[in-house]
Amino acid sequence: MKKFIIFFLFCFISFSYAEDVKYTTHIKPIFESKCAGCHNGLEYEEWKAAVSKDPNMKKDMVGMKMDTFRSLIAYVTWPNTGALMRRLDNGANVKDGKPGNMYEYLGDTKEEREKNLEVFKKWVPVWKLGRINELSLNEILEQNKIKDRY
Ligand code: HEC
Numbered sequence: 001m002k003k004f005i006i007f008f009l010f011c012f013i014s015f016s017y018a019e020d021v022k023y024t025t026h027i028k029p030i031f032e033s034k035c036a037g038c039h040n041g042l043e044y045e046e047w048k049a050a051v052s053k054d055p056n057m058k059k060d061m062v063g064m065k066m067d068t069f070r071s072l073i074a075y076v077t078w079p080n081t082g083a084l085m086r087r088l089d090n091g092a093n094v095k096d097g098k099p100g101n102m103y104e105y106l107g108d109t110k111e112e113r114e115k116n117l118e119v120f121k122k123w124v125p126v127w128k129l130g131r132i133n134e135l136s137l138n139e140i141l142e143q144n145k146i147k148d149r150y
Pocket residue numbers: 031034035036037038039057058060061062063064075080083084085087088101102105106
């Protein structure tokens with residue numbers, strides 16, 4: 001019985017902790033120091049159009065706008081479903097074990113990268129790397145709850 005109580009207490013604590021990770025308090029500070037320098041320009045569609053005219057933009061590491069809550073969650077839910085997770089994952093969720101190409105920016109040391117990744121993982125309701133057609137309806141609905149995590 002005691003074990004069960006401890007188990008439920010543990011679930012409750014980890015659940016409420018996950019619920020508590022919010023954009024403004026937890027994600028924004030990391031994003032501003034690690035990502036915003038490259039992700040503060042054009043919105044995705046405009047960025048894509050600009051890159052097709054000037055491919056050097058990619059080489060020059062000019063990223064698409066993600067420096068607001070609204071623009072960032074578009075890479076979690078819709079329309080760029082899963083992009084944030086694919087790019088930030090440390091390789092644990094892919095067959096070849098290769099980290100996403102934005103993982104390196106999460107920190108200067110492995111320790112810092114893992115620490116910041118954990119924060120993103122707690123903020124995103126479902127850490128799935130798939131595109132929208134690879135998610136179940138339930139996962140899509142669950143993922144949508146990111147809208148309440150401002
Ligand atoms: C040095 C500049 C630079 C930094 C720093 C950087 N990015 Fe990027 N990022 C880019 C560029 C350029 C692209 C587009 C090229 C590509 O797809 O790799 C990109 C692409 C992405 C994409 C893919 C979007 C899509 O749908 O194609 C995501 C998600 C992303 N970055 C997230 C992040 C996050 C989160 C951080 C901070 C941890 C970060 N980036 C830091 C330059 C940067």
